[in-house]
Amino acid sequence: MKRKLIIIIIAILLIPISLISQKKKPYTFDDAMKFKLIRETTLSDNGNWLAYTLVPDRGDRTLIIQSLNDSIKFIYERGAKPKISPNSHWAAFEILPKQVELENAGKKEKPKSKFGIMNLLDGKTITKSKVTSFEFSNNGKWLA
Secondary structure, eight states, X not given: OHHXXXXXXXXXXXXXXXXXXXXXXXXXXXXXXXOEEEEEEEEOTTSOEEEEEEEESSSOOEEEEEESSSSOEEXXXXXXXXXXXXXXXXXXXXXXXXXXXXXXXXXXXOOOOEEEEEETTTOOEEEEESOOOOOBOTTSSOBO
């Protein structure tokens, strides 16, 4: 009995020492570069959908369109400037060129952005080029 008590006491004393001896990993520049800013937030008129972009310091941004009622989440690489239709059935957004393509392109041959419209009921997306601006009608059934 006395031996078990000594073992328990030693174990209790060693646990805090092992926790103290674990060093925290120092915060590095690489850690800072992994942060992403939340930008271009928009909420649907009925409050059921939230859209936002995650913007890293360097690299391509990511568009997130998330249902606030359940676990549905759509992720679109290089998506930007999201707009959700008033009836909450559609999300329209700009699709940016890859960041590396923009940086490597000359001034005359810069890649162009595209346009995407996503059906929020099934996640299917249609993309088009040569669209410079877009806006939903008041009822959300039309896009101009």
